[in-house]
Amino acid sequence: MYHKEKSIQIKNSASALYNNLSVLRIAPRRLTYFTVVHANVVNMVSASWDGLNYSHRQLQSKEPNVATSTSLIMQAAFCVLPSRELLVITSQKGIQMYESDGSIMVYWHALDTPETPSAQAVFARGISAVWENYICVGVSSGSILVFDVPSKGSNITLSEVLEEHKESITDIASECSGSQQCIADLVSADDGGNLCVWKSGEEFQLLNKIPGFDMSCSSVKLWKGTVVAGYGTGQIRLYEAVTGILHAEVNAHARWIYSLDIAPFSGLLLSAAEDSLVRVWHLTVSQETNSVEVAHLHNECVTDTQICGARFCDGDGYAFAVTGYDLSEIIRYTQT
Amino acid sequence: MSARTLPLVFVNLGGEMLYILDQRLRAPIASEDTSDKGVWSERDRRRVLNDVTATLFGPSFVDELLKPQQLYSHRTLKTVLTRLAHASIMRLNPASMDRLYELTTMAVKHQVLLCPRPKDLLLVSYNHIDAVRDFVRDSPAVLNQVDQAHRRIIEVPAGSGIYSRADFRSAPSWSLLPQVYSSMSEGELQLLRQTLLVFFQDMHVRVSLFLKSKIQNPGNGRFALPTSGPVPHGTEVPGLIRTFDRRGREVRRSEFPPGGSYSRPAGGGSFGLHGARGTLLGTNTYAANRPEETLASRASAQTGDAPNPLAKEELNLLARLMGSMGAQDGAGAEGAFRISMFSPDDEEQEAGTSKEAEAFEVISIQATQVGCRWSSHLLSITRTKQNALMLKAAFVPQPVPSLFCILHRQRDMLVFCSAQDEHVASELAQIAGQFSGAEEQAENPCGNKGDDLLAMMDDL
Numbered sequence: 001m002y003h004k005e006k007s008i009q010i011k012n013s014a015s016a017l018y019n020n021l022s023v024l025r026i027a028p029r030r031l032t033y034f035t036v037v038h039a040n041v042v043n044m045v046s047a048s049w050d051g052l053n054y055s056h057r058q059l060q061s062k063e064p065n066v067a068t069s070t071s072l073i074m075q076a077a078f079c080v081l082p083s084r085e086l087l088v089i090t091s092q093k094g095i096q097m098y099e100s101d102g103s104i105m106v107y108w109h110a111l112d113t114p115e116t117p118s119a120q121a122v123f124a125r126g127i128s129a130v131w132e133n134y135i136c137v138g139v140s141s142g143s144i145l146v147f148d149v150p151s152k153g154s155n156i157t158l159s160e161v162l163e164e165h166k167e168s169i170t171d172i173a174s175e176c177s178g179s180q181q182c183i184a185d186l187v188s189a190d191d192g193g194n195l196c197v198w199k200s201g202e203e204f205q206l207l208n209k210i211p212g213f214d215m216s217c218s219s220v221k222l223w224k225g226t227v228v229a230g231y232g233t234g235q236i237r238l239y240e241a242v243t244g245i246l247h248a249e250v251n252a253h254a255r256w257i258y259s260l261d262i263a264p265f266s267g268l269l270l271s272a273a274e275d276s277l278v279r280v281w282h283l284t285v286s287q288e289t290n291s292v293e294v295a296h297l298h299n300e301c302v303t304d305t306q307i308c309g310a311r312f313c314d315g316d317g318y319a320f321a322v323t324g325y326d327l328s329e330i331i332r333y334t335q336t
Numbered sequence: 337m338s339a340r341t342l343p344l345v346f347v348n349l350g351g352e353m354l355y356i357l358d359q360r361l362r363a364p365i366a367s368e369d370t371s372d373k374g375v376w377s378e379r380d381r382r383r384v385l386n387d388v389t390a391t392l393f394g395p396s397f398v399d400e401l402l403k404p405q406q407l408y409s410h411r412t413l414k415t416v417l418t419r420l421a422h423a424s425i426m427r428l429n430p431a432s433m434d435r436l437y438e439l440t441t442m443a444v445k446h447q448v449l450l451c452p453r454p455k456d457l458l459l460v461s462y463n464h465i466d467a468v469r470d471f472v473r474d475s476p477a478v479l480n481q482v483d484q485a486h487r488r489i490i491e492v493p494a495g496s497g498i499y500s501r502a503d504f505r506s507a508p509s510w511s512l513l514p515q516v517y518s519s520m521s522e523g524e525l526q527l528l529r530q531t532l533l534v535f536f537q538d539m540h541v542r543v544s545l546f547l548k549s550k551i552q553n554p555g556n557g558r559f560a561l562p563t564s565g566p567v568p569h570g571t572e573v574p575g576l577i578r579t580f581d582r583r584g585r586e587v588r589r590s591e592f593p594p595g596g597s598y599s600r601p602a603g604g605g606s607f608g609l610h611g612a613r614g615t616l617l618g619t620n621t622y623a624a625n626r627p628e629e630t631l632a633s634r635a636s637a638q639t640g641d642a643p644n645p646l647a648k649e650e651l652n653l654l655a656r657l658m659g660s661m662g663a664q665d666g667a668g669a670e671g672a673f674r675i676s677m678f679s680p681d682d683e684e685q686e687a688g689t690s691k692e693a694e695a696f697e698v699i700s701i702q703a704t705q706v707g708c709r710w711s712s713h714l715l716s717i718t719r720t721k722q723n724a725l726m727l728k729a730a731f732v733p734q735p736v737p738s739l740f741c742i743l744h745r746q747r748d749m750l751v752f753c754s755a756q757d758e759h760v761a762s763e764l765a766q767i768a769g770q771f772s773g774a775e776e777q778a779e780n781p782c783g784n785k786g787d788d789l790l791a792m793m794d795d796l
Contacts, residue, residue, distance in 0.1 A: 012538075013537060015533070016534070017530060038537070039534050072531075074337075092337065118339070118404055119340065119404040120339075121338050121339055121524075167521070168523065170523070191521055191522075192523070216521070216522055232453070232454075232523070232526065233571045234567070234571045234574065235571075235572065245580075245582055245584075246580055247579065248579045249577075249578045250576070250577045250578075251572040251573065251574050252574055253574055254567045255567075255568070255571070256454075256526065275563065276561055277563070277595055279595075291579075291581075292579070294579070295577075296592030296593075299593065299594075299595040301563060303561075305558075306561065326538065
């Protein structure tokens with residue numbers, strides 16, 4: 001179904017972090033951007049569609065002053081809003097937002113770090129664009145910071161802090177940004193496997209809480225009103241977002257799942273885990289009968305590699321890219 | 337990331353180091369000096385293992401490890417491990433120490449990577465502690481220290497989400513909180529594991545023992561990850577899709593090819609003070625093998641060789657850790673057995689000791705005799721008319737041991753450390769003093785830096 005293409009070499013290897021690959025397709029310029037986190041650096045590659053031109057850029061985590069140790073980056077993700085696209089980088093010290101090509105930093109938000117180190121780790125993790133003008137970022141305390149983003153310029157403000165989760169946020173996902181109307185347009189996941197479903201707005205509204213099983217949910221997606229969640233046990237579960245009804249349960253992987261992605265136009269689901277496997281599934285969500293079907297389509301094994309990032313490169317799922325711990329390349333696959 | 341890595345790092349790296357020392361000291365190796373000892377006696381070997389274990393599990397060292405803090409660089413870790421290795425009558429030349437560090441870090445990297453679930457990291461650590469207990473079984477005092485340290489490590493407060501940060505700050509002593517390593521959530525343990533994996537990233541040194549047992553690929557130095565075998569506890573064997581109706585009843589079951597051959601999980605391991613741990617990771621794989629030399633194939637990026645200046649916090653940690661290990665027996669070093677464990681090359685030994693000379697400014701002050709441990713003495717600096725910096729004790733409750741003050745001009749920081757061990761202090765000074773030439777170019781005039789330094793000192 002898929003065959004391997006030429007890999008893209010990156011300057012550093014990928015770190016073992018959840019959802020450690022972000023992809024942005026720029027159709028007008030026939031380019032795709034990829035970002036991969038390595039310790040305190042984000043490696044950005046811009047690849048032309050004809051496969052001839054690659055340019056690299058590195059972004060560092062912001063250090064408040066040189067006397068302190070380096071701040072490790074937890075995640076880097078592109079946020080696509082109707083008016084603009086930003087690259088958001090979250091670290092132990094705070095949240096940096098750049099123009100999507102990484103050229104200018106437009107916003108910096110420092111996290112409250114205690115003066116003396118506390119036993120509880122402090123960091124930001126979980127990034128998503130929501131609706132027309134919001135970017136949500138999760139924090140290790142369980143809070144979710146909601147930033148209001150104007151259509152241009154750097155006048156980004158913190159609009160709300162959502163306090164619902166009690167454990168560290170792992171991932172945040174949304175659907176229906178800008179165009180359609182959805183009942184629920186945001187889902188957040190935490191280290192206890194708890195999921196919160198929200199409706200965005202001037203004040204975000206909590207629609208539902210789906211309790212976890214004391215097992216971390218490392219990656220989450222929202223599509224056609226269905227929450228797709230990947231867990232440390234290697235299981236994938238599909239829930240109806242507003243009601244919390246469990247539609248399906250897949251014993252998908254033999255190790256911790258690190259990344260999920262959905263191609264919204266075709267309903268293809270990508271899952272990747274520490275067991276070296278990437279799997280492609282097909283989801284059918286019938287909103288009339290309120291039923292969901294999951295079918296397995298394809299496996300790819302990346303030998304001797306614990307995979308940490310997997311993303312479709314386009315909305316149909318025609319191609320996808322994969323990163324692995326200690327691997328200095330982005331592996332690409334295309335449909336045959 | 338995780339602030340709870342140090343105890344596990346030292347237990348595992350220290351444990352691996354003891355395995356290797358135990359194996360190497362059994363073999364007939366000629367010592368470097370011209371003493372007439374051609375072979376290590378059983379008594380000497382036991383003595384080395386006891387001394388190193390006693391230092392590694394010494395209460396003040398464990399105290400320092402248990403404080404919440406970040407995991408720093410390889411250079412810091414290597415300095416501390418070198419000090420540990422030299423806690424007895426044995427001395428390793430720099431080349432041997434390099435090899436020892438490579439072996440131990442690659443072994444622990446393998447164990448951390450292959451842990452089926454993050455919680456198994458604790459079982460790996462307990463395997464190390466169990467084996468170390470066995471090494472020192474004939475010395476009740478040291479054995480007791482290991483037990484005490486093991487208990488404290490199991491009972492380290494985890495600081496998980498139940499307590500807010502405000503609770504932590506107001507608690508009289510963090511040791512009163514009942515959270516333990518064993519009750520850290522899987523998510524927190526995975527964060528700890530991810531922190532360790534960042535630390536071990538890009539290390540691909542080929543270890544002949546691993547190559548021989550097919551644990552490591554000779555081509556790229558990556559560890560072999562099998563796609564078969566038992567799944568971890570709590571995980572189901574992949575291959576099943578279950579669909580439910582709106583009332584929660586299962587309506588369909590289908591299977592898919594898992595792409596590997598997995599089986600149900602094996603028996604669990606004990607997380608207590610004793611018991612079978614249920615995994616071979618962390619056990620002594622050297623015991624069954626003859627001493628082999630490592631093939632140091634440094635294909636990938638070096639760790640810790642680039643002379644990046646250490647952060648102030650890192651230097652402080654280093655000073656505290658070295659201080660908490662107690663004074664080294666200076667006289668002992670003379671009569672110590674110098675051994676070259678891994679490579680007989682003398683040139684390497686010479687190369688290891690020649691460092692650049694005075695890249696830093698060291699001011700030494702002799703106060704009174706060596707005696708107490710110091711940790712909170714305040715000194716102020718005044719600038720005399722001749723532009724010299726004069727150090728003066730402002731608050732000295734006890735006799736101040738002779739100390740080295742390291743003035744790191746370019747980095748605007750000051751580190752005070754006990755100089756009970758001159759060798760240690762000079763090594764710290766060397767590390768603090770390393771900086772790249774480019775930085776020096778972009779320097780402000782010296783005068784400004786000095787004033788900043790004065791201002792900083794006044795704030796102390």
